[in-house]
Amino acid sequence: MMKPHSNKAEKFDYVMDFIKEMAGQEYVGFSNATFQSEKETGDRNFAIGYYMKEKKCFPRGADMIDALDFYFQLCSIEVTCESGSIMAATLANGGICPITGCRVLSAEAVRNTLSLMHSCGMYDFSGEMAFHVGLPAKSGVSGAILLVIPNVMGVMCWSPPLDRVGNSVRGIHFCQELVSLFNFHNYDNLRHFVKKQDPRRLNGDDRNKSVFNLMFAAHSGDVSALRRFALSSMDMDLKDYDCRTALHVAAAEGHIDVVKFLTETCKVNPFVEDRWGNLPVNDAMQFGHEEVVKVLKEYQQGCSQQETQHGDGAHSPKLDTIDGMV
Known part of the structure; x- marks a missing residue:
């Protein structure tokens, strides 16, 4: 459904340009080794794809294998902590990249994206993350966690050791320590919770x-x-x-x-x-x-x-x- 009348190369270039805009033109790369690994071990994705095809979920003219190939390419895009943090900051800033000042996403798209990240961005840990941290986040099996504090800042942390559901152990610990110190939890009271600091208050x-x-x-x-x-x-x-x-x-x-x-x-x-x-x-x-x-x-x-x-x-x-x- 993304650029439906374009070939795979044009689609990939379109997404790469979009992500580079989100990252303020900082580093965004591609890992061919990850792409090949995704294709070779993506049996569950192929099974889901064939099931969707059988239920006629794909638009007319769409090729399921091409769609999966494109999906595996997108799973293989690389960022650094620096460029990833700018992407998170773009989401925190209502879709406007804080480095370039360019609007990359609409306010509605940001709201929908953050809602998805809050509800299911951390695999099977998403419910506990919403309860204990209360912030939208997205983890990856590389050990990265992209954390968004709306209207404040974006954070990207990376530590490869993963827990049983594929999240960074130290990354989750960092997020928990962050909200234990600052008033960033979605349901923290900004006026009467004196045990925590609020860096948004000016002195x-x-x-x-x-x-x-x-x-x-x-x-x-x-x-x-x-x-x-x-x-x-x-x-x-x-x-x-x-x-x-x-x-x-x-x-x-x-x-x-x-x-x-x-x-x-x-x-x-x-x-x-x-x-x-x-x-x-x-x-x-x-x-x-x-x-x-x-x-x-x-x-x-x-x-x-x-x-x-x-x-x-x-x-x-x-x-x-x-x-x-x-």
Whole structure:
């Protein structure tokens, strides 16, 4: 049913490209040895396939052997802990890859996928996993466990020793220890369960860390880090002790890509004055970054026109939602 009018090679390339998008273009490979092993030991899958064929479960024109061959190929796709964690984070982020900012899955597809992972992603251990951990997860016989904490993060852990049902022993132990320390279980009370920590709650130091990370990313020209901050709903107009914003820093350093991201995508305020009364465009002019000056002046003009159209009560558009940013 996937790309029904394409050949096997086109189908496989389609799935590989899709998984690479989920993994933020990090490593995704293919193990031919695993593929051959799956074909040679897949007697139960062949039996199920013939039973489905006898019950006319396949669409008209579909070839059962080709479908099984394609299935065995998909079972042989390789990822690393790093690329797998980004795939998990894409599911945790509502289908938007946190590395690239691209929407890979619809919100409905993510909801359905996480529901399946929660109910049957851990083989015969799925019920106990739902009870003790309370998070959607998917295990593999390689010893990997992909864990999704919705709206927070994705985790991929790998430890080959398996239990009797094919799950990683240490991986399950890690998941249990994680929810024993943090308020991540689906039914943990976020307000009154004082025995556990909730990293989603902000304290006074968190704002200072956010300002430092934001300014450092702008100083070093790290657009990927800024995109992650924006996707995590960080206020991109945060100011340091000199009332300087990330746009001030990027303009002074001449990082045109950062300036374009902050203005075109994040819609930050270009009229914020630092403690000396300077705007970001003044910093760009002072250090001779003509291209940055041009971008900022055009952005200031556009913001001024919007304020004129909407009256004195209008404000610069903010990055209120992830969908808005994408």
